Amino acid sequence: MKKYFSVGExxxxxxxxxxxxxxxxxxxxxxxxxxDEWTNxxxxxxxxxxxxxxxRALQLMDLPLQEIKKVLEYDDLEKxxxxxxxxEIKADEKIKALQYSQSKIRSARADYERKLQMxxxxxxxxxxxxxxxxxxxxxxxxxxxxxxxxxxLNHFYEKVTPVLKERFAFEDLAGIYTENGLSRLxxxxxxxxxxxxxxxxxxxxxxxxxxxxxxxxxxxxxxLCTARTKxxxxxxxxxxxxxxxxxxxxxxxxxxxxxx
Numbered sequence: 001m002k003k004y005f006s007v008g009e010x011x012x013x014x015x016x017x018x019x020x021x022x023x024x025x026x027x028x029x030x031x032x033x034x035x036d037e038w039t040n041x042x043x044x045x046x047x048x049x050x051x052x053x054x055x056r057a058l059q060l061m062d063l064p065l066q067e068i069k070k071v072l073e074y075d076d077l078e079k080x081x082x083x084x085x086x087x088e089i090k091a092d093e094k095i096k097a098l099q100y101s102q103s104k105i106r107s108a109r110a111d112y113e114r115k116l117q118m119x120x121x122x123x124x125x126x127x128x129x130x131x132x133x134x135x136x137x138x139x140x141x142x143x144x145x146x147x148x149x150x151x152x153l154n155h156f157y158e159k160v161t162p163v164l165k166e167r168f169a170f171e172d173l174a175g176i177y178t179e180n181g182l183s184r185l186x187x188x189x190x191x192x193x194x195x196x197x198x199x200x201x202x203x204x205x206x207x208x209x210x211x212x213x214x215x216x217x218x219x220x221x222x223x224l225c226t227a228r229t230k231x232x233x234x235x236x237x238x239x240x241x242x243x244x245x246x247x248x249x250x251x252x253x254x255x256x257x258x259x260x
Contacts, residue, residue, distance in 0.1 A: 004034060004043040014052040021052070029069045030055060054084075061090055103172060104150070108244050125209045125226050130255070132203040134189040136170070137177060139197065141185040144242055144250065148185070149174060156187040160195065167193040174242040176252075201239065204260040207231065211252050216240070223256050231258040 011018045024030040025042060030051050032042035058068045074080050136156055141148055148155060153170050160168050169191040177186045177199065192198065207227050211219035220238060227235050239255040
């Protein structure tokens with residue numbers, strides 16, 4: 001004996017509203033297996049629930065209802081299987097994109113949490129011990145923008161030839177490397193092979209300072225001046241780590257090497 005579900009029960013089972021199921025019925029997308037001729041109440045079977053779940057999943061792939069209806073009306077089962085296989089591939093791609101977005105949001109949240117916990121501002125430069133880092137410089141990108149930060153590491157993976165791609169991995173960090181007046185964005189390597197564009201940043205003490213886009217040039221100048229007057233060094237390069245401080249905003253941590 002078949003088990004029947006009311007429109008409310010079916011809607012709850014597929015996480016939607018009763019009105020949505022009535023709309024599906026009106027357009028012929030998913031019709032209930034049974035309808036009371038006196039009350040006009042709709043009743044759905046377990047097979048109807050499977051079809052409703054399929055429709056809801058395909059809607060999440062931004063497919064219009066008319067296209068979903070057309071596919072589900074195919075007589076050729078192979079065509080349906082092929083279509084759903086392609087939909088599954090697109091779903092995987094969408095999941096990866098959402099996971100990447102989630103990592104960016106998590107990074108922004110972590111920065112705000114760090115600020116809330118520390119409630120600490122530096123009156124001037126401070127010194128940090130930083131281990132050796134290997135960075136890969138961009139050939140073309142010199143300054144951060146919303147566009148190049150959103151999918152930042154893809155730029156560096158595309159710089160690597162296909163045969164070497166599997167030998168590279170990068171930290172989820174962005175920064176600007178400046179040497180001899182030339183600035184380039186960079187990625188920090190976790191794993192790498194020997195190619196053009198690699199730089200080794202020595203381990204040791206770095207004179208650092210936090211800044212914004214508005215006062216970045218001034219802070220860089222002040223840190224360089226302090227490195228010369230207080231530490232007696234002439235820095236060969238500067239590093240400006242990009243610190244995401246909001247969904248559409250970022251700050252910097254200037255780093256200048258002052259010795260081992």
